[in-house]
Amino acid sequence: MTASAIPSTLTPAQLVDEYFIENRNRLIELAAFLDRIDRADPRLADADFRLRVFRDALQILASDAPDRLHQIQLLLSDPTTTPLAALDRKGARGAWDASAARETR
Amino acid sequence: MRYIDHHAHMVSRTTDDYAQMALTGCVALTEPAFWAGWDRSTVEGFEDYFRQLTDFEPKRAAQHGIQHYTWLGMNPKESDNRELSLEVLKKLPAYLEGPTVLGIGEIGMNRVTKNEIATYADHVAMAARLRQMVLIHTPHLEDKLKGTRVTIDVLRQHADLAPSRVLVDHAEEHTIELILEHGYWAGLTLYPQTKVSAQRAVDMIERYGPDRILVAGACDWGPSEPLAVPKFVMEMRRRRHSEDLIQRVVFDNPVRFLSQSPKFSVPGAVTAAGRA
Numbered sequence: 402m403t404a405s406a407i408p409s410t411l412t413p414a415q416l417v418d419e420y421f422i423e424n425r426n427r428l429i430e431l432a433a434f435l436d437r438i439d440r441a442d443p444r445l446a447d448a449d450f451r452l453r454v455f456r457d458a459l460q461i462l463a464s465d466a467p468d469r470l471h472q473i474q475l476l477l478s479d480p481t482t483t484p485l486a487a488l489d490r491k492g493a494r495g496a497w498d499a500s501a502a503r504e505t506r
Numbered sequence: 507m508r509y510i511d512h513h514a515h516m517v518s519r520t521t522d523d524y525a526q527m528a529l530t531g532c533v534a535l536t537e538p539a540f541w542a543g544w545d546r547s548t549v550e551g552f553e554d555y556f557r558q559l560t561d562f563e564p565k566r567a568a569q570h571g572i573q574h575y576t577w578l579g580m581n582p583k584e585s586d587n588r589e590l591s592l593e594v595l596k597k598l599p600a601y602l603e604g605p606t607v608l609g610i611g612e613i614g615m616n617r618v619t620k621n622e623i624a625t626y627a628d629h630v631a632m633a634a635r636l637r638q639m640v641l642i643h644t645p646h647l648e649d650k651l652k653g654t655r656v657t658i659d660v661l662r663q664h665a666d667l668a669p670s671r672v673l674v675d676h677a678e679e680h681t682i683e684l685i686l687e688h689g690y691w692a693g694l695t696l697y698p699q700t701k702v703s704a705q706r707a708v709d710m711i712e713r714y715g716p717d718r719i720l721v722a723g724a725c726d727w728g729p730s731e732p733l734a735v736p737k738f739v740m741e742m743r744r745r746r747h748s749e750d751l752i753q754r755v756v757f758d759n760p761v762r763f764l765s766q767s768p769k770f771s772v773p774g775a776v777t778a779a780g781r782a
């Protein structure tokens with residue numbers, strides 16, 4: 402599909418001026434979250450599938466790849482279309498557990 | 507600026523929220539039937555809820571000058587219960603006749619189970635047979651991409667259901683193209699923690715243009731923001747977008763989509779056709 406872009410009339414410099422502070426805050430919140438997890442249990446970052454995906458997402462975030470947001474959305478998503486045979490729980494967990502999916506095949 | 511919130515679960519909200527929405531320019535809203543946070547046990551429970559949506563909420567909204575419309579159906583969170591879903595489906599046609607019922611919704615999937623797909627497919631078949639408009643919930647978080655793909659696969663089995671009469675809601679960056687390229691309307695629901703923020707919604711408007719895109723605040727019983735649409739308007743202004751473009755997204759687009767139902771009208775509204 403061809404995107405029909407409506408660019409913001411803000412200049413690149415104005416975009417940075419307008420949004421830098423709040424995104425600086427988001428960056429620090431991320432760092433604080435990871436430090437908090439480490440203080441609780443340094444092994445958790447490897448043990449919890451959500452944190453493993455989170456770490457992979459940070460690699461994308463730090464890269465120069467185009468469309469980082471799209472890549473991260475895909476990384477967090479179940480890529481299959483296979484229905485569940487039965488309802489396992491009501492809520493989503495926020496990340497797709499690829500290793501658990503492999504085990505149930 | 508006048509706006510229409512096409513996805514607002516007002517049964518979970520106080521009258522003060524209606525007042526705030528009215529004060530910030532809301533002139534109409536549509537309320538899809540949804541999950542109450544716990545599972546109902548009988549079809550009578552659903553009928554009481556449908557009466558609340560068709561009788562009580564329109565009166566509560568009218569006290570603040572807001573027109574209230576609704577969409578009815580078995581919501582995705584309870585649709586895995588096939589026995590109860592089939593009972594609700596039997597009762598549904600009578601309620602669809604109501605003067606403020608715009609169509610079937612919000613239907614769709616939660617965890618994308620076989621039962622959920624069967625219940626969703628039953629609703630879509632009913633919508634095609636009864637020529638109803640449809641509002642579809644797409645699943646949360648890691649299930650969204652999968653659920654959106656299955657949602658569209660089922661819709662495409664019904665050539666008699668015009669894509670222009672179907673709104674696929676809760677779109678995000680990884681699903682919006684799929685929805686738009688098949689001719690459906692895409693809904694962006696603005697939430698403080700999940701789904702889409704006002705900033706990302708504006709990004710998507712900038713990237714894909716305003717055609718067939720709607721924004722809403724959800725007004726859920728969980729963390730959500732009744733004033734999400736006016737806050738989206740503020741974000742559009744922060745990017746220096748024109749008032750015409752903003753009005754197109756928050757007022758003209760919902761009028762254009764919802765006016766496909768002869769039951770929908772907004773007093774004093776500029777029609778979609780008039781602004782085309």
